[in-house]
Amino acid sequence: MNEDATDPIVMEALEWFVRMRDDKVTVADRQAFEAWLAADEAHAAALKHAQALWTRFDIMQPEFDRMRRGRPLISRRNFILGSVTCIGGLGSLYAINQPGLFAEYKTDIGERRTIGLPDGSTVELGSYSALSTRFSETERRVELYRGEGFFDVSHDPARSFLVDAGGGTTQALGTKFDVKFVDDLVTVAVSEHAVQVQGRGFSNLRLEEGWQISYGRDGLGQPIQASLDTVEAWRDDRIIFQDVPLRRVLEELERYRRGRIILMDSSIGAIPVTAVFETARTESALQTIADTLGVRLLNAANYVTLVYSAG
Template sequence: MKEYETDPTYIKALEWFVRIKDKSVTSADRIAFERWIEENPSHAEAFQRAEALWKRFDIVVPEYKQLKASGRINRRSVVFGGLTLLAGGLLLYNLSRNRLFADYKTDIAERRSFTLPDGSMVELGGYSALSIEFGAGQRRILLHRGQAFFKVAADPARPFVVQAAGGNTKALGTQFDIRLSGDSAVVSVIEHAVEVQGHDASSVTVDAGWQVSYDGSGIRAATQIDIETVQAWRSNRLVFEDVPLRQVITEIERYRRGRILLADSTIGDIPITAVFDTAQMDSVLVNMAETLPVKVINARGYLAVIYRR
């Protein structure tokens, strides 16, 4: 690992790089950035290192340009590309936070409940979004990101189906929860049952108190759940039991502004058992550094980096 990669100025430069490249950057952001650059010659040098890193990344940059040229980056979604931390000191950072024009959505750390046109209720967790397509013969929900709890109003003539991560969940009762995690979806049934259909059109019925997950490789075997633990996020708590750190970070980022990067991919395998208060996420990385074999740089900042201690 190069010495400058742990330099606070370099970390700050990476943070500015992320902000300036984001399409949501404001005029105030740009003015503040210019002032920061002018404060010290080392700031410009650190920013040049961050910019050079992006230019050397020959995977995401061409993909981003191709998406832009094809028109797939549009008002419905913006895939910006990214940088991700890899072992050996190469810092690449994932910026792919969709800007969806969804019907219902929440911001970072926000939790809201909505009543849908059919009388069904949906509660969205932090940084979540969905769209609805209701017609005469069906009620279809598209979960774009995050997590949602559904309490479905009865309407036998119009099935209630949630599309997420390439699969479909059809309500056979009233209450269930769906959480997106990368390219996979986790479906937990709170009351009655649902029918889950995977990418390959195979399907399985899941009863209350059980959970299944699926991705492009298919539907995994159902596992029994503790309903209170699954629903803890609805009471501003995130509960993890032997969950890999990389997955924990994905959930934390929906309740904490900024990004968290792993300096070593093996750190992501560390099992985490913890309960976090979503109202106090600013201190969660500080607590991790005190209890895990890791060191966290810029723990309370917009861009935090986790190293193995």
């Protein structure tokens, strides 16, 4: 069989190869994959060629590293097995390690949802987000597993309102704030009053209205003044970038479409992007980025998008 990525069967196998490793994979996806695999003996061979092709060009490892960082319960042995084979048990492997799989509230890709909480507070969930609540007589605690939420907190001096995300906790000291948890980075922005941000490895910090801060593997960053129009643009189905590195722009766009966007050339990841995109038109956004920055896009059956330098 031709191992070139232009071979139609290999291209189709590439799509399945990545789709089955996507944390957005659905039960229907897994059933369709098994049907595709059983339909023709050539498909299993194509799948092996696809895996070899990706390994050769070293474009799988960053994705696997990112998934592995967020899944401490998966053993090295199982991770390697899951990386090498797509046949048998793949769906269950990813199902048990999908963040927020059993979350109380979830949104699909491109969906926004406003949820009324038992205490009268509300949270608006952004695209592909998940959270659960644990309310008691002494505190109101929310865990954001992934995505973004805008919180409007009701006053209750007897019970603190806490949002856990990415190893840190944001405590409401007022009413309205935004918490975003994407790719191991948490960003908190305050729209009204103040919050207190605390976590392992860094001291408690009070964040006032109009300010934002991020924390992640490298600890707590420095507070910066927030552009609240930019922070809350997703609530109007827009995303705004102001001198944001290309790699982070692609990570954000990925939240609003099915499939992976993979940056093949790390040297262009730091290129700053300033733009306003509609969340429902991510393909158009990708093409605009390509035309503006002079980068190239390669689509594998519209599921995998590879971004690399045009030079």
